[in-house]
Amino acid sequence: MTDAGSKLAAALAERFGEDFAIPQTAGLDALARMADHRSMRAYAPREVPASLIRTLCAVALSAPTKSDLQQADIVIVSDPTVRAKLDEWCGENPWVKAAPAFLVFCANNRRQLRIHERHAIAFANDHLDAFFNAAVDAGIVLSAFVTAAEAAGLGTCPISAIRNRAADVSALLGLPDRVFPVAGLCVGWPAHPGGISPRLPTGLRVHENRYDEGDLDAAIAAYDERRNRTRPFAKQRDPARFGTSPAYGWSQDKARQYAAPERADFGAYIRKIGFRLD
Amino acid sequence: MTDAGSKLAAALAERFGEDFAIPQTAGLDALARMADHRSMRAYAPREVPASLIRTLCAVALSAPTKSDLQQADIVIVSDPTVRAKLDEWCGENPWVKAAPAFLVFCANNRRQLRIHERHAIAFANDHLDAFFNAAVDAGIVLSAFVTAAEAAGLGTCPISAIRNRAADVSALLGLPDRVFPVAGLCVGWPAHPGGISPRLPTGLRVHENRYDEGDLDAAIAAYDERRNRTRPFAKQRDPARFGTSPAYGWSQDKARQYAAPERADFGAYIRKIGFRLD
Numbered sequence: 001m002t003d004a005g006s007k008l009a010a011a012l013a014e015r016f017g018e019d020f021a022i023p024q025t026a027g028l029d030a031l032a033r034m035a036d037h038r039s040m041r042a043y044a045p046r047e048v049p050a051s052l053i054r055t056l057c058a059v060a061l062s063a064p065t066k067s068d069l070q071q072a073d074i075v076i077v078s079d080p081t082v083r084a085k086l087d088e089w090c091g092e093n094p095w096v097k098a099a100p101a102f103l104v105f106c107a108n109n110r111r112q113l114r115i116h117e118r119h120a121i122a123f124a125n126d127h128l129d130a131f132f133n134a135a136v137d138a139g140i141v142l143s144a145f146v147t148a149a150e151a152a153g154l155g156t157c158p159i160s161a162i163r164n165r166a167a168d169v170s171a172l173l174g175l176p177d178r179v180f181p182v183a184g185l186c187v188g189w190p191a192h193p194g195g196i197s198p199r200l201p202t203g204l205r206v207h208e209n210r211y212d213e214g215d216l217d218a219a220i221a222a223y224d225e226r227r228n229r230t231r232p233f234a235k236q237r238d239p240a241r242f243g244t245s246p247a248y249g250w251s252q253d254k255a256r257q258y259a260a261p262e263r264a265d266f267g268a269y270i271r272k273i274g275f276r277l278d
Numbered sequence: 279m280t281d282a283g284s285k286l287a288a289a290l291a292e293r294f295g296e297d298f299a300i301p302q303t304a305g306l307d308a309l310a311r312m313a314d315h316r317s318m319r320a321y322a323p324r325e326v327p328a329s330l331i332r333t334l335c336a337v338a339l340s341a342p343t344k345s346d347l348q349q350a351d352i353v354i355v356s357d358p359t360v361r362a363k364l365d366e367w368c369g370e371n372p373w374v375k376a377a378p379a380f381l382v383f384c385a386n387n388r389r390q391l392r393i394h395e396r397h398a399i400a401f402a403n404d405h406l407d408a409f410f411n412a413a414v415d416a417g418i419v420l421s422a423f424v425t426a427a428e429a430a431g432l433g434t435c436p437i438s439a440i441r442n443r444a445a446d447v448s449a450l451l452g453l454p455d456r457v458f459p460v461a462g463l464c465v466g467w468p469a470h471p472g473g474i475s476p477r478l479p480t481g482l483r484v485h486e487n488r489y490d491e492g493d494l495d496a497a498i499a500a501y502d503e504r505r506n507r508t509r510p511f512a513k514q515r516d517p518a519r520f521g522t523s524p525a526y527g528w529s530q531d532k533a534r535q536y537a538a539p540e541r542a543d544f545g546a547y548i549r550k551i552g553f554r555l556d
Contacts, residue, residue, distance in 0.1 A: 008333070008337075011340070012333075012336050012337075012340075015336070015340055016336060016339075018336075020329075020332065020333055020336060021329045021332075021333075022329075022333060023327050023329045023330045023333060025330055025333075025430045025431070026429070026430055026431045027426075027428075027429030027430045027431065030308055030311070030425075030426070030429035031333065031334075031337050031426055031429060031430065033308070034337045034338075034340060034341070034422060034425070034426055035336065035337050035340045036340075037340045037341060037342070039342065049301050051298075051299045051300075051301045052301045052303055054298065054299075054480075054484070055286070055290075055298055055299075055300060055301060055303075055309065056309075057480065057484045058290050058293070058294060058296075058298060058313065058480055058484075059286075059290075059309050059312045059313050060312075061294075061477060061480065061483055061484070062289070062290075062293055062312060062313045062314075062315045062477070063312070063315060063421050063424070063425075064315070064317065064420075064421070064424055064434075064436050066436075066438055066461075067438065067532070067535060068475065068528070068532070069532060070477055070478050070483065072483070073482075073483045073484070073485065073489070074483065074484050074485070075484075075485045075486070075487070075488075075489065076484065076485070076486045076487070077486075077487060078486055078487060079486075079487040082487050082488075106489075108483075111478075111482075111491075111494070111498075112532065112536065114494055114495075114498075115498065115529045115532050115533050116533045116536070116537075118495060118498065118529055118533070119529065119530050119533040119534075121520070121533040121534060121537045122537060123533075123536055123537070124536060124537050124538055124539045125536045125539060125540055125541070125542070127541075127542055127544065127545055128544050128545035128548060128555070129441075129540065129541045129542075129544050129545075132413055132544070133438070135410055135413055135414055135417070136413055136414065136416070136417035136460060136461075137417070138414070138417075139413070139414035139415070139416075139417030139418045139421070140417045140418070140420060140421040141421075142342075142418060142421075143341050143342070143417070143418040143419075143420075143421035143422050143425075144312060144421050144425060146341070146342055147308075147312070147341075147421075147422060147425050148305070148308070148309055148312055150305075151304070151305030151308035151309060152303045152304055152305045152309065153303070153304045153305065156342075158342050158344075160344055160345065160411070163407075173485075173487070173488055173489055174488040174489040174490070175489050176489060179489065182414060183344075183414075197346065199339060199340070199348060200348050200389075202332075202335065202336055202339065204351075204389070205339055205348065205350070205351045205352065205386075206332070206335045206336075206339070206351070206352050206353075206354065207351065207352070207353045207354070207451075208353070208354050208356055208357075209353070209354070209355060209356060209357040209360050209451070210353075210360075210451055210452040211351070211353065211384075211451055211452045211453050211454060211457065212452070213389075216389070216392055217392075217396060220389075220392075220393065220396065242399070250346070251393045251396055251397065252397050254345070254346070254347060254390065254393050255393050255394045255396070255397040255399040255401075256397075256399060257345060258390065258394070258401055258402060258403045259394075259399045259400060259401070259402050260402055261402045261403060262403055262407065263403070263405075263407045264403070264405055264407075266405065266406050266407050266410070267405050267406035267407075267555060267556045270406060277406070277545060277555045278545045
């Protein structure tokens with residue numbers, strides 16, 4: 001196997017705890033780098049050039065877009081006053097403040113409505129689909145940005161806490177109706193190599209012809225165990241409420257995380273900025 | 279400038295009609311390839327090896343995921359009977375039938391609920407956020423798959439018509455409640471080089487500190503014109519309803535497209551499979 005092929009196999013083995021038959025293919029370097037993705041929350045004290053950020057934005061905006069509607073926007077936050085507010089509002093993620101660069105990926109359904117006005121043609125799709133398509137477009141662009149940034153040697157960390165105060169963020173960034181934040185993104189030069197976060201086995205997530213999760217409970221238990229062998233959780237969430245568990249792992253961590261309401265006002269905000277979710 | 283730098287500059291210039299100051303950076307090859315993204319709807323008569331598809335799925339599932347929840351799944355459609363149904367249901371996209379391989383990217387909020395059951399901890403976030411996060415995760419994975427596939431030399435075309443009959447697709451693929459299709463994806467070896475689809479100027483979509491779309495109408499008019507210079511629309515939508523326009527372009531095409539209801543039942547389907555969208 002080529003060097004890139006070996007790297008790809010090693011990254012996927014660490015990620016999924018599985019052996020993959022790596023095919024002979026072009027682009028193994030790129031695949032190996034993508035398989036090696038890692039979230040980065042610590043940054044070297046070195047600026048990210050504005051021209052690099054601009055180029056990465058353009059590369060990301062070259063990604064596919066639903067019906068060619070181009071419903072994703074990016075806000076580059078460079079003003080320290082604006083940044084300080086966002087840092088504060090994403091409070092439980094101290095790496096937000098630490099990141100040399102910070103972007104906000106937004107969904108934008110506003111332009112579509114303006115296009116309809118422009119041609120005096122009624123928009124006949126003001127239902128859940130309009131919200132959904134714009135949100136997914138933003139996810140597509142975010143994903144492409146992360147891949148491009150990592151290719152350039154940068155580290156990133158998406159921040160969904162940006163939506164904890166979606167209306168405030170929206171006012172701060174001057175987002176008009178029908179434009180909403182989907183995720184923030186910390187960007188900077190990695191302070192250390194970081195690590196690959198293990199993922200659920202592909203048997204749970206890649207299906208052939210019919211959805212088949214097999215014995216989901218057993219697979220989750222095995223994943224919790226595998227993950228704890230290499231990257232155990234440093235602390236347990238909310239022990240005051242849930243106590244301390246000897247077998248604390250991913251599934252318990254996630255259950256505890258979503259046992260507290262988060263963004264319960266997100267739907268009201270989305271409706272307030274003009275979306276119907278019928 | 280390096281060869282890759284020149285390629286990147288050329289692709290972005292064609293895409294956005296703008297000159298970018300390409301910085302010196304690692305990964306210029308990868309950025310150039312991503313900037314050169316093109317949807318591909320015609321395929322060489324040559325199979326895509328199953329091992330390659332599986333590897334690309336694993337690479338795509340290595341992309342970031344909201345709160346580490348891993349809420350995206352992929353269904354590989356290899357059974358000709360299943361495929362024939364999907365081809366039929368995505369009827370207005372003949373390239374679906376033509377594609378050697380076809381995948382369905384799904385959002386999966388089911389595992390999260392199962393994790394809560396497993397630990398007997400109530401899920402306190404059964405509102406719009408749950409639907410949103412799973413949908414965006416699927417978009418992130420779709421985007422990563424497309425980038426990875428293009429690195430391997432493949433061409434792809436996302437198919438949102440898969441949701442035109444979401445309930446039928448769901449039954450066909452055996453998707454349980456809280457799992458829904460987000461997009462199909464045609465995959466195959468390109469039959470021709472294809473072309474770069476021009477996009478709106480980045481001035482409309484990349485903002486600094488505050489959203490600023492400037493003179494949106496003028497920018498859209500200029501974009502319609504630029505696009506028509508290189509890739510004019512071969513035919514006009516629904517001339518019976520709208521007549522024939524001498525200045526037909528992107529904005530008119532999109533307004534006409536969404537003048538007819540599409541997926542008006544998507545919200546009802548999403549609620550039926552268990553989501554609350556409050």
